[in-house]
Structures are given as structure tokens and as C-alpha cells.
Amino acid sequence: MTIPDQSNNPIADISIPASTQQALEKVNVAKSAWMDARRKQGDAAAMLATIRRRRVETEAEAKAQNEKWRQMFHENQGQVTPKMKKLRAEIALGRETLDEFDDLLAAHAGENELLPWNTAKLARGYIQAHDDLxxxxxxxxxxxxxxxxxxxxxxxxxxxxxxxxxxxxxxxxxxxxxxxxxxxxxxxxxxxxxxxxxxxxxxxxxxxxxxxxxxxxxxxxxxxxxxxxxxxxxxxxxxxxxxxxxxxx
Structure with a gap:
């Protein structure tokens, strides 16, 4: 069992000395900071997973378009039709998009790299405050x-x-x-x-x-x-x- 949320505090009717109350407030502050960091870490991990999924979808679409272009190229005996030119432009855009995805993933990974470290640091602070209480x-x-x-x-x-x-x-x-x-x-x-x-x-x-x-x-x-x-x-x-x-x- 953990420190109750202040919004619905089940110990509100329990009489405790001022020193214990002060220690309890420190625990609530420390726990709130830890849980906030934990939420940020979870949100960041979820966003990174979403970006990876979108990249996989984009890559699959680009491969399908490239295969379609090659099929049309052989069917037309090497003649590049307007439709093929348009498809080729879409393929090029897809490749550029994949590069942008890689940059975006690298940026997010760099930003998220130290989040578990910060979460653990705040977790230690919360545990210490709880132990003191x-x-x-x-x-x-x-x-x-x-x-x-x-x-x-x-x-x-x-x-x-x-x-x-x-x-x-x-x-x-x-x-x-x-x-x-x-x-x-x-x-x-x-x-x-x-x-x-x-x-x-x-x-x-x-x-x-x-x-x-x-x-x-x-x-x-x-x-x-x-x-x-x-x-x-x-x-x-x-x-x-x-x-x-x-x-x-």
C-alpha cells in the first residue's frame, strides 16, 4: 500500500503529530514528482513506438510502390509513362520520408535516453522520504x-x-x-x-x-x-x- 492521493486522502480522519504530518507531506511531494517523471517516461516510450510503427508502415508502402513501378516498367518494355513518373516521384518522397523518420527516431531516442535515470533518481527520493516517515x-x-x-x-x-x-x-x-x-x-x-x-x-x-x-x-x-x-x-x-x-x- 502506498501514500494516498491528497485528493482522496483516507488518513484525513487519523490524528497524527505535526512532525509526522510534515514527513507525510514530503512523501506526497516526492511521490508526485516520481510519478510525473514515470508518466513522462511512459509517454515518451509510447511516442517512440508510434514513430517506429509509422516508419514500418511507410517503408512497407515504399517497397510496394517500388515493386509496382518495376512491374509497370517491364510490362511497358521500358517505356516510362506519366503514371510511372508520378509513381517514381512518390517513391522518391517515400525514401526521403524514411530518412526523416530515422532522424526523428534518433532525436527522440537521444531525448529519452536519460529519462529512466531521472525517474530512478526521483524514485530513490520518494523511497527515502517514505522510509523517513x-x-x-x-x-x-x-x-x-x-x-x-x-x-x-x-x-x-x-x-x-x-x-x-x-x-x-x-x-x-x-x-x-x-x-x-x-x-x-x-x-x-x-x-x-x-x-x-x-x-x-x-x-x-x-x-x-x-x-x-x-x-x-x-x-x-x-x-x-x-x-x-x-x-x-x-x-x-x-x-x-x-x-x-x-x-x-
Whole structure:
């Protein structure tokens, strides 16, 4: 689940602190910029595909016209009729059009080359903003929990340190870093809290904010980063562009 659109915000009735609200606004701005870049990239790819399709159609038409002209040439025993002259002019225009198509495709390809790079850059910004938002919110949840239950939790752990230490020492004696109270308490915390937390899915269904926002950013953002040119490819593209500019000047 992703950050809701501002136009239909399902978290509008959820009370959140000002710091969380500010972080949420940053996410919405970052996500909007990323999605806008994504739309531009998609539109550019669609336009490039349309131009390629039109070129294929033009090339097929030019080939058909050329074949028709050759057939008429043989049928007329080499005599070039007015109709053939007109057809020949159309064939020449078709060839020029194909050259223009090639120039147009090259121009669009050059303009579109860095679009995935920019989309990925904005995707990273959106993901980072989303991660910051979740960290702010979860930290607040932890702080609230500790305000309500922290003292009790700490007191219980302190008592467990004493009782587990007594139990171990009464049987085999105390061995430092093996069964001393501090070591036993750390082992208890690891087995009872840390390990279950590491195995637990990162979600909190009872929290309405996390339920609406989602712990992770939109999957498409991660995919855009994977689909972007590699750093080496980006450097190569930049060098090619710089070289082309120098040659033009």
C-alpha cells in the first residue's frame, strides 16, 4: 500500500503529530514528482513506438510502390509513362520520408535516453522520504509505548536478572559471561524479544496510520531503480553527449 492521493486522502480522519504530518507531506511531494517523471517516461516510450510503427508502415508502402513501378516498367518494355513518373516521384518522397523518420527516431531516442535515470533518481527520493516517515512514526509509537509501559518493562527485566541469576548460581555457581545475571538477562531478552522481533513480519495491523500508508514504498519505485541505467552506463551516456556537443561546436 502506498501514500494516498491528497485528493482522496483516507488518513484525513487519523490524528497524527505535526512532525509526522510534515514527513507525510514530503512523501506526497516526492511521490508526485516520481510519478510525473514515470508518466513522462511512459509517454515518451509510447511516442517512440508510434514513430517506429509509422516508419514500418511507410517503408512497407515504399517497397510496394517500388515493386509496382518495376512491374509497370517491364510490362511497358521500358517505356516510362506519366503514371510511372508520378509513381517514381512518390517513391522518391517515400525514401526521403524514411530518412526523416530515422532522424526523428534518433532525436527522440537521444531525448529519452536519460529519462529512466531521472525517474530512478526521483524514485530513490520518494523511497527515502517514505522510509523517513515510517521511522518517525514508529519511533513515536515506541516512545508512546515506553511512556505507558516502559517503567514496568524495565522493572520486570531487572527482577528477571535477579531471579535467573540466583537460580543459576544455586546450581553450578556463577561463571562470568556464561551464567552471570547480566549474561542470563541478555540471553532472555534475545530469546523472548529480539529473535521473535527479527522473525516477525514488519507490520502493525492495529495501527491505522501504518495500515493505510504501508511499511514499504510503492513496489514500482523499486522496479524503476532496477530498470535504470547502471552507473557505468550513465557515465558512458554523459561522455557521449559531451563529445557530441564538442563536435557540434
Amino acid at each position: 515510517i521511522e518517525i512514526h514508529v519511533t513515536r509509537l515506541w516512545d508512546d509505548f515506553m511512556k505507558l509501559h516502559g517503567q514496568t518493562l524495565i522493572q520486570l527485566l531487572s527482577l528477571l536478572k535477579v531471579t535467573k541469576g540466583r537460580s543459576a548460581s544455586s546450581i553450578i555457581g556463577v561463571v562470568h559471561s556464561v551464567n552471570d545475571p547480566e549474561t542470563l538477562l541478555r540471553e532472555f531478552i534475545t530469546s523472548s524479544i529480539t529473535n521473535p522481533a527479527l522473525k516477525q513480519n514488519a507490520s502493525l495491523q492495529s495501527d491505522p496510520f501504518l495500515n493505510k500508508i504501508g511499511v514499504l514504498a510503492d513496489n514500482s519505485a523499486y522496479q524503476d531503480i532496477q530498470d535504470a541505467p547502471s552507473p557505468a552506463a550513465q557515465i558512458r551516456i554523459q561522455k557521449q553527449r559531451e563529445k557530441a556537443k564538442k563536435e557540434e561546436s
